[in-house]
Amino acid sequence: MISVRSCPGVEIFDGSTGRGSREYLAWVGANKDCYVVNAYKPKASYIIKLHRANCRHISDSNKQNYTETDYFKACSCSLQILENCIANWPGEVQHCSKCM
Ligand SMILES: [Zn+2]
Numbered sequence: 556m557i558s559v560r561s562c563p564g565v566e567i568f569d570g571s572t573g574r575g576s577r578e579y580l581a582w583v584g585a586n587k588d589c590y591v592v593n594a595y596k597p598k599a600s601y602i603i604k605l606h607r608a609n610c611r612h613i614s615d616s617n618k619q620n621y622t623e624t625d626y627f628k629a630c631s632c633s634l635q636i637l638e639n640c641i642a643n644w645p646g647e648v649q650h651c652s653k654c655m
Pocket of ligand 1: 605606607610611612613651652653654655
């Protein structure tokens with residue numbers, strides 16, 4: 556479960572039923588030109604990192620713990636919607652230096 560508010564147009568994958576790594580990886584596979592935010596689950600109060608969906612850091616299909624442990628993913632095909640959404644979260648937003 557996450558402690559921040561989601562927004563219309565933003566898909567949250569937090570490890571809950573139907574919102575796990577399998578569903579997350581299917582989403583990034585189908586939306587390679589879209590965007591993914593990686594944030595710390597308990598508070599989203601550390602670094603909130605913004606990636607493109609095809610970034611290796613957040614889309615390696617060999618990994619299976621993208622949403623089940625300490626981190627969750629927030630995904631959107633609109634960078635503006637996603638940035639507006641995470642602007643209200645209590646963390647520092649950073650852009651991935653590899654993909655953004
Ligand atoms: Zn990245």
